[in-house]
Amino acid sequence: MISDRIDLSNWQHCDILTDDLWLFPNRDNQGKHKNIYHGNFIPQIPYQLISRYTKAGEVVLDPFFGSGTTLFECEKLGRKFIGFDINTKMFNYVQSRMMDSNKNFFTLNAFDNTDERVKYYIKKSLTYLNETQVSFAIFHPPYHDIVQFTNKPNDLSNCKSVDEFIDKFKKTLSHSLTFLAKNHYFAVIIGDIYKNSEVVPLSFLCMNMIKKHFKTKLKGIVVKNIEGNRGKLGAGGIWRYRALKSDYYIFKHEYIFVFKKEF
Numbered sequence: 001m002i003s004d005r006i007d008l009s010n011w012q013h014c015d016i017l018t019d020d021l022w023l024f025p026n027r028d029n030q031g032k033h034k035n036i037y038h039g040n041f042i043p044q045i046p047y048q049l050i051s052r053y054t055k056a057g058e059v060v061l062d063p064f065f066g067s068g069t070t071l072f073e074c075e076k077l078g079r080k081f082i083g084f085d086i087n088t089k090m091f092n093y094v095q096s097r098m099m100d101s102n103k104n105f106f107t108l109n110a111f112d113n114t115d116e117r118v119k120y121y122i123k124k125s126l127t128y129l130n131e132t133q134v135s136f137a138i139f140h141p142p143y144h145d146i147v148q149f150t151n152k153p154n155d156l157s158n159c160k161s162v163d164e165f166i167d168k169f170k171k172t173l174s175h176s177l178t179f180l181a182k183n184h185y186f187a188v189i190i191g192d193i194y195k196n197s198e199v200v201p202l203s204f205l206c207m208n209m210i211k212k213h214f215k216t217k218l219k220g221i222v223v224k225n226i227e228g229n230r231g232k233l234g235a236g237g238i239w240r241y242r243a244l245k246s247d248y249y250i251f252k253h254e255y256i257f258v259f260k261k262e263f
């Protein structure tokens with residue numbers, strides 16, 4: 001039962017958010033977090049999701065680990081971790097940050113999660129961790145091409161169109177969700193983009209694709225404010241001026257979609 005994962009005897013003092021608007025005044029920069037990667041998320045996001053949807057000792061899968069934010073939260077919270085990223089620089093960086101850590105609770109893989117062979121590596125990682133299934137999966141893909149992460153053709157940030165992006169992301173999900181236990185949860189963290197003078201609701205396109213192709217229940221559409229995001233720091237100044245001069249609104253939020261897997 002999902003409620004087993006939280007100690008409800010102390011529910012009034014528990015720090016798990018239950019509203020669907022998450023406003024964080026500051027990024028948590030404690031421990032291993034360094035905020036060196038353009039396109040990372042704030043540690044409070046994996047902290048909230050892992051605390052809510054897993055128990056200590058369970059396995060979290062992150063197919064887009066980037067700078068290791070989810071891994072560092074797993075280490076702090078005593079969860080096991082399996083991660084993939086196509087960016088070998090980040091693989092080396094995160095490995096170096098884990099030099100002094102217990103190697104028995106995590107695996108890091110520099111591999112393309114859209115490639116079917118990723119399933120072999122997930123299975124191998126589970127065996128290494130002495131487990132058979134993943135308890136929670138977190139997906140933080142590129143927001144199509146707004147930040148280019150590598151020049152590899154299968155990097156989702158190099159997709160030529162939104163349709164190609166959705167199609168490739170579907171492959172990632174299909175490979176990864178094979179290993180998520182039935183009736184367990186996964187989250188997708190994504191934002192919208194602006195192209196050809198209009199908003200492209202990338203997040204809702206992904207959500208629809210998931211509802212259409214995977215038997216799931218949508219449990220939450222959380223809106224998270226991204227005040228303080230490096231790319232938007234000028235929002236009070238030049239971006240506001242440009243928005244007023246033109247006809248659009250400045251993006252300040254991202255979405256966290258939480259799904260329950262029912263297959």
Ligand SMILES: C[S@@+](CC[C@H](N)C(=O)[O-])C[C@H]1O[C@@H](n2cnc3c(N)ncnc32)[C@H](O)[C@@H]1O
Binds near residue numbers: 155157
């Ligand atoms: C938005 S970032 C994730 C950031 C991460 N959550 C963090 O806090 O640092 C997206 C990541 O997806 C990776 N990526 C893109 N396409 C991929 C693919 N096909 N397989 C694996 N990783 C991929 C990029 O290299 C990038 O590190």
